[in-house]
Amino acid sequence: MDNEKKPVVVSGARPTGRLHLGNYWGTMKNWLALQDKYDCYFFVADWHALTTGADKSETIAGNSRDMVLDWLAMGLDPVKAVFFRQSDVKPHAELALLLGMVTPISWLLRNPTFKDQLQELYKAKYKGQEDKMKKAEGVTKQLAEAHGHDADELALHSDMAVLGFLGYPVLQAADVLLYDAKFVPIGKDQLPHLEISRDIARRFNHTFGTSLLCEPEPLFTSATLVPGIDGRKMSKSYGNTIALGEDAKSLETKIKKMYTDPLKVKADDPGHPEGCVVCAFHKLYNQDWKAQEDACRTGKTGCGGCKKLLTELMEKEIGVFRARRAELEASGKVDEVLAAGAVRARAVADKKMAAASKAAGLI
Numbered sequence: 001m002d003n004e005k006k007p008v009v010v011s012g013a014r015p016t017g018r019l020h021l022g023n024y025w026g027t028m029k030n031w032l033a034l035q036d037k038y039d040c041y042f043f044v045a046d047w048h049a050l051t052t053g054a055d056k057s058e059t060i061a062g063n064s065r066d067m068v069l070d071w072l073a074m075g076l077d078p079v080k081a082v083f084f085r086q087s088d089v090k091p092h093a094e095l096a097l098l099l100g101m102v103t104p105i106s107w108l109l110r111n112p113t114f115k116d117q118l119q120e121l122y123k124a125k126y127k128g129q130e131d132k133m134k135k136a137e138g139v140t141k142q143l144a145e146a147h148g149h150d151a152d153e154l155a156l157h158s159d160m161a162v163l164g165f166l167g168y169p170v171l172q173a174a175d176v177l178l179y180d181a182k183f184v185p186i187g188k189d190q191l192p193h194l195e196i197s198r199d200i201a202r203r204f205n206h207t208f209g210t211s212l213l214c215e216p217e218p219l220f221t222s223a224t225l226v227p228g229i230d231g232r233k234m235s236k237s238y239g240n241t242i243a244l245g246e247d248a249k250s251l252e253t254k255i256k257k258m259y260t261d262p263l264k265v266k267a268d269d270p271g272h273p274e275g276c277v278v279c280a281f282h283k284l285y286n287q288d289w290k291a292q293e294d295a296c297r298t299g300k301t302g303c304g305g306c307k308k309l310l311t312e313l314m315e316k317e318i319g320v321f322r323a324r325r326a327e328l329e330a331s332g333k334v335d336e337v338l339a340a341g342a343v344r345a346r347a348v349a350d351k352k353m354a355a356a357s358k359a360a361g362l363i
């Protein structure tokens with residue numbers, strides 16, 4: 001029934017700019033399905049972007065806009081779901097502050113993602129500057145030893161280990177607890193993150209003798225893994241992506257560059273489609289992909305023809321998306337959607353925040 005209250009689902013995405021097909025098949029297809037079934041709050045996690053990227057903050061506002069344009073162009077619907085920018089809804093920060101009062105630091109230090117990402121950031125910072133890295137490691141190691149810590153935790157003592165980054169699970173908890181999220185869509189590997197949110201909610205309720213915060217449950221979603229044009233995982237950092245609205249000429253060029261079976265030199269050589277990037281995309285865009293695989297194996301098609309067919313099939317979908325995106329961009333609708341979404345989100349978040357302040361004895 002339309003009037004029946006649907007369970008709330010909350011999910012956010014860091015503003016990474018224009019989406020690529022890896023984002024689309026991995027996460028966004030799930031959002032499209034969720035908006036029909038649940039009461040969805042989808043937000044641009046722009047404060048989260050600052051936790052590891054304060055030095056690149058000039059890209060955040062533009063990237064947020066670009067990402068939401070892609071969301072709308074691919075069919076996410078502001079009538080069905082609420083879309084907003086996290087920083088437009090201040091209770092996210094306010095509740096995070098309150099939750100920080102009951103979250104032990106040891107929980108945050110145990111978060112494996114914190115150390116792993118810190119190591120990655122550390123390596124990225126000194127990429128191609130091994131001398132500098134050794135010097136920095138030397139200083140950091142001395143510091144770590146002087147403070148009686150394990151010298152392996154080098155990155156933990158670097159100036160990249162900022163409070164906002166250590167505390168991002170607290171902000172994540174606030175993001176979902178504000179809306180009484182029943183479900184948070186995640187992959188199985190993200191379960192530890194949700195567990196921290198649940199722990200924090202329990203701790204808040206226990207500390208202040210309330211049942212105000214609801215523990216969200218995982219909604220396991222499947223992700224279709226999409227290879228980049230070089231066969232590695234599709235990622236902007238590898239420079240191997242195809243944008244959701246890739247320009248037609250550039251789409252053709254990228255498909256021509258896709259990794260294929262190196263043993264299939266002539267068109268009639270029998271090929272091995274497994275491991276071929278072109279074949280992986282046929283599986284997504286070609287209903288007759290099985291016949292295409294057979295034709296490859298039996299040497300009935302060559303890589304040139306196979307790529308040409310894929311280009312036509314992908315352009316059919318990507319072209320529609322591109323046109324819709326251009327139309328939305330010209331209309332300025334993104335700003336309207338984000339402003340209206342922030343009003344809707346604030347109406348819920350302000351109420352919850354007032355109740356949390358009351359529970360914590362502030363009012």
Ligand code: SF4
Pocket residue numbers: 260261264271272273276277278279293296297301302303304306307
């Ligand atoms: S014919 Fe197609 S599937 Fe076979 S190796 Fe070439 S590009 Fe890949």
